[in-house]
Amino acid sequence: MKVTELYRTVSLIRHAELKIVEVYEQDIMQTPVHLSIGQESVAAALCSHLNKNDLALGTHRGHALYLAKGGNLMRFFAELLGRVAGCSGGYGGSMHLNDLECGLLGTSSIVGGALPISVGVAMATPRPRLTAVLFGDGACDEGVFYESLNFASLWKLPLVFVCENNRYSVQTHRRHRHSVNPYKIAEACQMRTLFVPIGVANDVVALNRLLEDPIQAVRQGGGPLFVECETVRTLDHHGIHSDIEKGFRPREEGHLAEKFCPMALIRKYLDPSTAGAIDLEVKKKVDTAFSQALKTKPLVIEGHYEQLGNDTKTTGTARGRA
Ligand SMILES: Cc1ncc(C[n+]2csc(CCOP(=O)(O)OP(=O)(O)O)c2C)c(N)n1
Numbered sequence: 001m002k003v004t005e006l007y008r009t010v011s012l013i014r015h016a017e018l019k020i021v022e023v024y025e026q027d028i029m030q031t032p033v034h035l036s037i038g039q040e041s042v043a044a045a046l047c048s049h050l051n052k053n054d055l056a057l058g059t060h061r062g063h064a065l066y067l068a069k070g071g072n073l074m075r076f077f078a079e080l081l082g083r084v085a086g087c088s089g090g091y092g093g094s095m096h097l098n099d100l101e102c103g104l105l106g107t108s109s110i111v112g113g114a115l116p117i118s119v120g121v122a123m124a125t126p127r128p129r130l131t132a133v134l135f136g137d138g139a140c141d142e143g144v145f146y147e148s149l150n151f152a153s154l155w156k157l158p159l160v161f162v163c164e165n166n167r168y169s170v171q172t173h174r175r176h177r178h179s180v181n182p183y184k185i186a187e188a189c190q191m192r193t194l195f196v197p198i199g200v201a202n203d204v205v206a207l208n209r210l211l212e213d214p215i216q217a218v219r220q221g222g223g224p225l226f227v228e229c230e231t232v233r234t235l236d237h238h239g240i241h242s243d244i245e246k247g248f249r250p251r252e253e254g255h256l257a258e259k260f261c262p263m264a265l266i267r268k269y270l271d272p273s274t275a276g277a278i279d280l281e282v283k284k285k286v287d288t289a290f291s292q293a294l295k296t297k298p299l300v301i302e303g304h305y306e307q308l309g310n311d312t313k314t315t316g317t318a319r320g321r322a
């Protein structure tokens with residue numbers, strides 16, 4: 001894939017999330033948001049190797065996957081705004097994005113929840129179609145992680161596991177949770193594995209190149225692939241502020257996020273005027289999609305708020321802040 005196309009995807013994810021940051025305090029998006037800023041390259045590189053009819057599943061931090069998989073930007077914002085036009089009809093909010101049109105079978109708020117589902121999907125979906133599942137390092141704390149890897153390897157499923165290892169499950173560092181890196185478990189299951197350090201994982205061009213042959217091998221019947229990407233979350237676990245500023249993660253995390261910012265790393269492959277022109281185009285697209293989404297019909301669920309002891313109506317189900 002061309003560098004400009006990869007840049008367009010990373011820029012789209014970044015600017016869509018910056019739009020969320022811009023409007024979030026207005027309380028018009030009453031859904032918790034887990035932003036992908038700092039980690040955009042992983043979903044972008046993975047999806048650069050997926051066709052529209054390949055299937056993908058993801059997590060609570062699923063915006064990047066939805067947009068990289070070719071999801072509809074207006075329907076994305078509409079979902080966050082609790083609108084009927086949302087990709088999940090306004091019922092799901094940020095953590096439950098579904099869109100069969102682009103092959104996103106769903107993102108899940110249950111940590112590790114997508115892993116066994118992806119195994120079932122890959123069993124039911126013959127090659128050359130692929131299934132890909134994106135999950136955080138926190139999912140590797142779950143028993144179902146081991147079961148899913150074992151089963152996928154045993155059945156040589158056409159499944160690509162991609163772990164976004166940002167070292168944190170909320171604010172708990174991996175050193176308190178893991179005796180070995182997740183890719184070691186995949187190796188023990190005799191699965192082909194890649195461990196990708198942050199300098200490569202956050203560089204979408206480098207990661208795109210690295211994944212090309214291994215993903216092609218899965219398509220050709222080589223069995224599952226496990227990719228562990230080291231990356232870094234720039235902002236809060238959820239919300240739009242910084243847990244580094246609040247002292248919940250060390251200052252070095254902030255330096256890491258600056259040094260390995262996916263937008264900055266890809267710009268070295270492009271001349272500044274090309275990157276600037278793409279950014280302008282993307283920002284315009286984001287603004288238009290957001291304004292369109294704002295004009296759509298809210299999902300109204302009669303009686304929902306009354307049950308909670310409030311006498312006003314509300315929209316959507318995934319209300320409130322986590
Ligand atoms: C089964 C389950 N346990 C706990 C939680 C609470 N929880 C929500 S997000 C999260 C952290 C997940 O960390 P990770 O998988 O590394 O993803 P990240 O947020 O870092 O992208 C936890 C523990 C949950 N949603 N589901």
Ligand SMILES: [Mg+2]
Nearest residue numbers: 136137166168
């Ligand atoms: Mg994590």
